Structure formats: C-alpha cells, structure tokens
Amino acid sequence: MSKRGDVLVGLDIGTSKICVVVAEVNEDGSLEIVGLGKHPSKGLNRGAVVNIDQTVESIRAAVEEAEFISGTPIRSAYVGVAGGHVRSFNTNGIVAIKSKIVTKDDIERVVEQARAVTMPADHEIIHVLPQEYIVDEQEGITEPIGMAGVRLESKVHIVSGAVPAIQNISRSVERAGLSVDRLVLQPLASSLAALTEDERDLGVAVVDIGSGTSDVAVISGGALRYTAIVPVGGNHVTRDIAIGLRTPDYQAERIKKEYGCAVAARLAHDDEIEVPSVGGRPPRVLSRQMLAEIIEPRMEEVFTLIRREIQKSGMEDLLPAGVVLTGGASIMEGIEELAERVLQLPVRRGAPLGIGGLVDMVNGPMYSTGVGLVIYAMRATNGARGRRGWLPGGVRNGSMRTAKDRIRHVLASIFR
Ligand SMILES: Nc1ncnc2c1ncn2[C@@H]1O[C@H](COP(=O)(O)OP(=O)(O)OP(=O)(O)O)[C@@H](O)[C@H]1O
Ligand SMILES: [Mg+2]
Known part of the structure; x- marks a missing residue:
C-alpha cells in the first residue's frame, strides 16, 4: 500500500516524446506532482519500440531530468503500453458459490476462470479487469463479497500484447537502468487522468490522439468496457x-x-x-x-476509424458523457467540432485532472498518459485513502475505515 511520502513514477514511452512523471502521495491520499522529465522519442513507430538503443537513450535523458527536478533517484516505474499489437476483449467466468455466501476465494476462482481463455501463442496478458459480477440472476454487482447465492458469474476485460513487443519495451526500460513496476495500457492510464468520476459512471469514451496512435477506451459504470489502439495520429x-x-x-x-x-x-x-x-x-x-x-480529411479519417471502434464496443448509444479527446494532437483548433460531426457524440477536450503540486508542468493533453500512470500506480497500491476513487477494473475504493473496504483493496491488488 502506498503511504504518505511514497514516490510513484509513470513512464510514458510515446512515439514523439518520452515523459517521466514523478508524484508523491499526500496524507489525504491525493497525488502531488513533484517532477517531470521529457525527451524527444526517436526509437518508436506507431507506439511500438523499433530501435532499442535510441529508446534507451531517450528514456535515460527523460529520467535524468525527472530526477533532477524532483530531487529523487528513480529506480522503477509504471510503464505505458500501446501499439497495434495490443488486443483486448471481454470474457466471463461462472462458478458455484461454495458456501452459498460469496467469499474472496469464489471471486478469485471466477476471475481465474474468465482469464483461462485461449490466447494466441505469441501473446501475453497485460490486464485482467473485472467489470461486474452476477450473483444468481442479479446483475451489475461490483462488490459481491458477503452476498448469498449459488452461482457467481464475472464479466472481465482482458488486455494482451505481443510478447516480442512487450519484451522490447521492458528491455528498453531495464537497459535504461529502471525496473518495470508494471506495464499499463496507455488508454487506461489516460482515462484515469482525463475523466471525471461522473463521466466514468455515466458512460464515456476517452480518445488519446498522440503522434503515432489514437488510443480508445470506453468506460461506463466505473469499469473499462472496451479498449483499442488505432495506429494513426x-x-x-x-x-x-x-x-x-x-x-x-x-x-x-x-x-x-x-x-x-x-x-x-x-x-x-x-x-x-x-x-x-x-x-x-x-x-x-x-x-x-x-x-x-x-x-x-486526414482527421476525418482518424475519427472515422475511432467511430468504428466505438461502434465495435457496442456502447455507442450508451455514452451520455460523450467523448473526451486528449493527447497532443487534440490541441488543434477545430478538433472538437470535427470530432462531433464524425462521431455524432458530444465532445470535450481533456487534460490531467485531480492532482496537485507542479500541476503547470503537466497541464496539457499530452501528459494525460504520464499522469494517468502515476494515478494508476497510486490506485493499484491503494493510496487513495479518504476519497471515493476508482480502481482499474471498476472496483471502487472508498475510505479504509471498514473491513469491507479493506477486502476491496486486497481484491483490487490481486486483479489489477
Ligand atoms: N498545438 C498543436 N496542434 C496540433 N497538434 C499538436 C499540437 N501540439 C502537439 N501536437 C501533436 O501532438 C502529437 C504528440 O502528442 P503526444 O505527445 O500525446 O504523442 P505521443 O504520446 O508521443 O505519441 P503516441 O501516444 O502516439 O505514441 C504530435 O503529432 C504533435 O504534432
Ligand atoms: Mg501518447
């Protein structure tokens, strides 16, 4: 669990820039940005590492700058993953509830069953994100522990990536002298930084248009429903x-x-x-x-591809909060108007929210992924005490005051 003074580091390896965000967890569980390092990225193409030496050099330079500004040595980081190799899909698992009251063990089994899907041989799982549980006929449950029933079903979002592409990222980070705390899907990170809690509850799509990829995440009821990486930007x-x-x-x-x-x-x-x-x-x-x-016409094409992804999610008509555009390319004048025309949804521009400290340094849509990575780090290690936060996978974390809450935190760290 992260505690006051803990330093969390997000490493966004983008196609145009490498960005290192350093944050500290405050007493109240909020995040304070204490440093940023940024360096042009040379070794990537469409979100994937194509030249390890150049990537290592850029990571080193960005890390050095972040260490200098934050005054903190950086040993490890939460690292973003994107690129055309990433695949994601929804799946479910069903188990009998052993003691007729749902326990942590039942949850572990039902999620384990959902993740036991056949993966292509060259793919490995990056995230297993529970969306909701069904106890007997009752749907939409986020906290099933303690509920009575005989049959427990889980709906789960699984994200995987090609093993060689993932190895290239990990190897670049390690050769730059850092260890990887965890790989995190970039659109998941961006969604944590750029969306309000209301939007995540209502139903929203976040689209991070970078230089090489446009990353899409569809979220509703606080959980990730669909993710896709469109290789244009x-x-x-x-x-x-x-x-x-x-x-x-x-x-x-x-x-x-x-x-x-x-x-x-x-x-x-x-x-x-x-x-x-x-x-x-x-x-x-x-x-x-x-x-x-x-x-x-090029941006129209990009939004047509994004629209196709939103349609594929099956959530097109279930997005009352519309679309939030982020990423450097969303800065362009007129982008919201064009996006609304093509996507036929309300659109706003989004930049990192809900952080303190050196906010001005990361106050731009190109920092949504980097800031989102430290928010992910905090939530995954349960630093968001005293606030109604949002954990990857749709597990809510409330205050740490009740036993139920503590169980939730344990589960969230198991299934992150
Ligand atoms: N003012 C602006 N107007 C239009 N485009 C801009 C502006 N500022 C930055 N961009 C564009 O934003 C892109 C960089 O965005 P960002 O930093 O989010 O990408 P990245 O994270 O490096 O790449 P990716 O996420 O695709 O791997 C570049 O294509 C750049 O031209
Ligand atoms: Mg990016």
Whole structure:
C-alpha cells in the first residue's frame, strides 16, 4: 500500500516524446506532482519500440531530468503500453458459490476462470479487469463479497500484447537502468487522468490522439468496457502537410502546431501564412484554409476509424458523457467540432485532472498518459485513502475505515 511520502513514477514511452512523471502521495491520499522529465522519442513507430538503443537513450535523458527536478533517484516505474499489437476483449467466468455466501476465494476462482481463455501463442496478458459480477440472476454487482447465492458469474476485460513487443519495451526500460513496476495500457492510464468520476459512471469514451496512435477506451459504470489502439495520429497529419505543401517535415510540424485547424470552413480566405520550401527555393505564401484542407480529411479519417471502434464496443448509444479527446494532437483548433460531426457524440477536450503540486508542468493533453500512470500506480497500491476513487477494473475504493473496504483493496491488488 502506498503511504504518505511514497514516490510513484509513470513512464510514458510515446512515439514523439518520452515523459517521466514523478508524484508523491499526500496524507489525504491525493497525488502531488513533484517532477517531470521529457525527451524527444526517436526509437518508436506507431507506439511500438523499433530501435532499442535510441529508446534507451531517450528514456535515460527523460529520467535524468525527472530526477533532477524532483530531487529523487528513480529506480522503477509504471510503464505505458500501446501499439497495434495490443488486443483486448471481454470474457466471463461462472462458478458455484461454495458456501452459498460469496467469499474472496469464489471471486478469485471466477476471475481465474474468465482469464483461462485461449490466447494466441505469441501473446501475453497485460490486464485482467473485472467489470461486474452476477450473483444468481442479479446483475451489475461490483462488490459481491458477503452476498448469498449459488452461482457467481464475472464479466472481465482482458488486455494482451505481443510478447516480442512487450519484451522490447521492458528491455528498453531495464537497459535504461529502471525496473518495470508494471506495464499499463496507455488508454487506461489516460482515462484515469482525463475523466471525471461522473463521466466514468455515466458512460464515456476517452480518445488519446498522440503522434503515432489514437488510443480508445470506453468506460461506463466505473469499469473499462472496451479498449483499442488505432495506429494513426498527429504524425500522419504532419506527413500530409509536408507532402501537400512541399516543405520539410520539421517545418510541416511547426506550421501544423502554429496554424493548423481541423475545420477549413472556419477560416477566412485572406488568412495567410508563409511556407518555407525545400531545395533552396524561396518561401511561398499560402492561405490557412489550404492548410486546413489538407488536415481536415486526414482527421476525418482518424475519427472515422475511432467511430468504428466505438461502434465495435457496442456502447455507442450508451455514452451520455460523450467523448473526451486528449493527447497532443487534440490541441488543434477545430478538433472538437470535427470530432462531433464524425462521431455524432458530444465532445470535450481533456487534460490531467485531480492532482496537485507542479500541476503547470503537466497541464496539457499530452501528459494525460504520464499522469494517468502515476494515478494508476497510486490506485493499484491503494493510496487513495479518504476519497471515493476508482480502481482499474471498476472496483471502487472508498475510505479504509471498514473491513469491507479493506477486502476491496486486497481484491483490487490481486486483479489489477
Ligand atoms: N498545438 C498543436 N496542434 C496540433 N497538434 C499538436 C499540437 N501540439 C502537439 N501536437 C501533436 O501532438 C502529437 C504528440 O502528442 P503526444 O505527445 O500525446 O504523442 P505521443 O504520446 O508521443 O505519441 P503516441 O501516444 O502516439 O505514441 C504530435 O503529432 C504533435 O504534432
Ligand atoms: Mg501518447
């Protein structure tokens, strides 16, 4: 269990940047950010490590900065996982309740049964996240211990990743001198940082649009229902701009961030920008609208793929809290309007919430995953005392005052 003064570290290995978030647990169980390290990431493609040496170097640099700012040596971290190799699905288990009253042992057995699914040979399980339990005919139970019945069913969300891809992440972290506390699915981490508790209860999709991937998580009733990694992101927009405007990639990236807009119709014809050319040719003056006409179809495509994932979740009509966009690419002007048009759901932009300390350092949508990793770390080790928190897997953690609560915490750490 994490206690006051414990240091928790989140390591977000993104396609464009490596980010290390250092946090301390306060007396009241809240989290205080005490350091951040950030370094451009060179060894990744679409969320997966493709060059270990470069990744190790970037991790080292980000860790050094985080150690310097926090004044704390960093030995281990909760590490984010994404990439096209990640698979997730829902499954269930059924057992007889041995003593006619549900015990911790029954819960362990029913979750174990749900996880005993056939996995592809080259995949390993990253998370087993209980969503709800059914005792006899009664559905939607999050706390079945002590309930009377004869038949216990569990609904569980399982996330797996390809063994080589996972090994590449772990090896990079270890070679950078850290041990891996735990691998955590990136959209799960982002959802912990960017959503309010009301949204998680009502039904919401969080979409973290980074540079190489767009990560989707659908949450309702406080539990994760669906996750997917769509292998497109802000990099693809930059590439389109570089080709469309015949300008170098780094200029395309700068132009996108400074002038990009996802809805061309929002812009006036005479809103102009200067675009550097390649090969020593003179710069040209183009309209922002033309830039937006390159961005809009690509972002439309990204949101169409995201919409497909939300449809696949079967929860499309059960998301009263709509969609929360986060990740660096969500900063672009007009993104909410475009997303609402394609997704046909209410959309807001989200950045890390519910933290204290050096909040300004992580106050941007690109830090949702990193901050979410330390929130995960705290909840998984039960630091959220005295507050109604949310544990991965939909197990609620209340105050530590009652025996029931303590059992919940034990279960949450077993099934994380
Ligand atoms: N102001 C901005 N306008 C538009 N796009 C932006 C802006 N700022 C950052 N971005 C884009 O956000 C992306 C980086 O976001 P983020 O840091 O969340 O990605 P990442 O975590 O490194 O990548 P991934 O999660 O895909 O592995 C880049 O494509 C960048 O161009
Ligand atoms: Mg990211």
